[in-house]
Amino acid sequence: MTLSETQRDRLAAALAVIACEAGEILRAHHGGDCPHVLKPDGSPSSAADLEAETLILAALAKACPGIPVVAEETCHNVPPADLFFLVDPLDGTRDFLAGNPEYSVNIGLVEGNRPVAAALAAPGLGRVWFAGTSAFEAPIRAGRPDAARPVHARPAPAAGLVALVSRRHGDSETEACLAALPIESRRGAASALKFCLIASGEADIYVRCGPTMEWDTAAGDHVLTAAGGCVVAPTGRPMIYGRHALSYRNGPFAALGDPAYADRLGLPDRGPQTRPLDADAAGAGSGLSPAASNP
Structure with missing residues (x-):
C-alpha cells in the first residue's frame, strides 16, 4: 500500500513521541555504570539499548500492528516488506557509555526501499527531529516533543562548507572525499545526529565511507531529505533500504544540505546500491491499522 501525505505526517509525529519515550530510558542510564557486553x-x-528497544517494539506493535520491525538488538534478521520499520534504540552506544550526550534514538518507516516517515531523538541534547512530508524539530520537555518548528537545510555558504566528522570513525577514503570539496571548517559530532544538524542548517556535509547499518541512517536520511537536503550513494542516487541479503549493511554515502554538491563527490563504489524487494519478502504482508493512520 502507499501511505497518504496525511498518514505520513501523523505517523512521523507519533514516532517522535515514541523516540522521546525511549530517550527517557536512555537518559536514566546515561552517566552511570550501565551494564554492557561486546557483540561479535x-x-x-548495553542494558539501555535493550530496554529502549523493548519499549519501541511494544509501542510500534500497538500503533502499527502488522508492520514488521527490523531493530538492531533483538530482531535484526527480520526480512523487509512493502512497509517496515528500521530501528536503532541507541545510536552511538560507545559515546553514550563514555558520557557523551550526542547519542540518538532512530526510528524510520520504509515504503518500498525509501523511508517515508521518521523520528530521531537526541535526549542528551533535549532535541527531537521528525519528518513525514516536511521536516520539523522540537525541544523535548517532560519526555515529549514540544512546540515543533519547520527546519530547512541551508544553501552552501560562500565561505565554504562546514563538515561534520565522526570522532571515532575517520578513514583515508573519507578524507579524500572531503579534500575535493571547499571545506571551510570541521566539527566533531557523534551518532546519526549529524544528519539532523545538517537538516537544521547548522552544518553542510557528512561523508561516511566506513561501515554502517541501515538502522543507523534511515531516520536521519529521511529527516534531511524532507528538509531539502539529500543522502547519496556512490552512484549519485539516493540511499536505498531493505537489503536483507546484505544483512542491512550500507555502502559509502554522503549527507548534503545543498544537493548541488552531489555530483562533486568521489565516493568509493563497492557495488550496486539498488535492489528490488528481497525474494524472501515477496508476499510478506504489511498492514496499517487505524491507530497508525490516526495516532
Missing part, C-alpha cells in the same frame, strides 16, 4: 563484531550493546 566488537560493538557494545
Whole structure:
C-alpha cells in the first residue's frame, strides 16, 4: 500500500513521541555504570539499548500492528516488506557509555526501499527531529516533543562548507572525499545526529565511507531529505533500504544540505546500491491499522 501525505505526517509525529519515550530510558542510564557486553563484531550493546528497544517494539506493535520491525538488538534478521520499520534504540552506544550526550534514538518507516516517515531523538541534547512530508524539530520537555518548528537545510555558504566528522570513525577514503570539496571548517559530532544538524542548517556535509547499518541512517536520511537536503550513494542516487541479503549493511554515502554538491563527490563504489524487494519478502504482508493512520 502507499501511505497518504496525511498518514505520513501523523505517523512521523507519533514516532517522535515514541523516540522521546525511549530517550527517557536512555537518559536514566546515561552517566552511570550501565551494564554492557561486546557483540561479535566488537560493538557494545548495553542494558539501555535493550530496554529502549523493548519499549519501541511494544509501542510500534500497538500503533502499527502488522508492520514488521527490523531493530538492531533483538530482531535484526527480520526480512523487509512493502512497509517496515528500521530501528536503532541507541545510536552511538560507545559515546553514550563514555558520557557523551550526542547519542540518538532512530526510528524510520520504509515504503518500498525509501523511508517515508521518521523520528530521531537526541535526549542528551533535549532535541527531537521528525519528518513525514516536511521536516520539523522540537525541544523535548517532560519526555515529549514540544512546540515543533519547520527546519530547512541551508544553501552552501560562500565561505565554504562546514563538515561534520565522526570522532571515532575517520578513514583515508573519507578524507579524500572531503579534500575535493571547499571545506571551510570541521566539527566533531557523534551518532546519526549529524544528519539532523545538517537538516537544521547548522552544518553542510557528512561523508561516511566506513561501515554502517541501515538502522543507523534511515531516520536521519529521511529527516534531511524532507528538509531539502539529500543522502547519496556512490552512484549519485539516493540511499536505498531493505537489503536483507546484505544483512542491512550500507555502502559509502554522503549527507548534503545543498544537493548541488552531489555530483562533486568521489565516493568509493563497492557495488550496486539498488535492489528490488528481497525474494524472501515477496508476499510478506504489511498492514496499517487505524491507530497508525490516526495516532
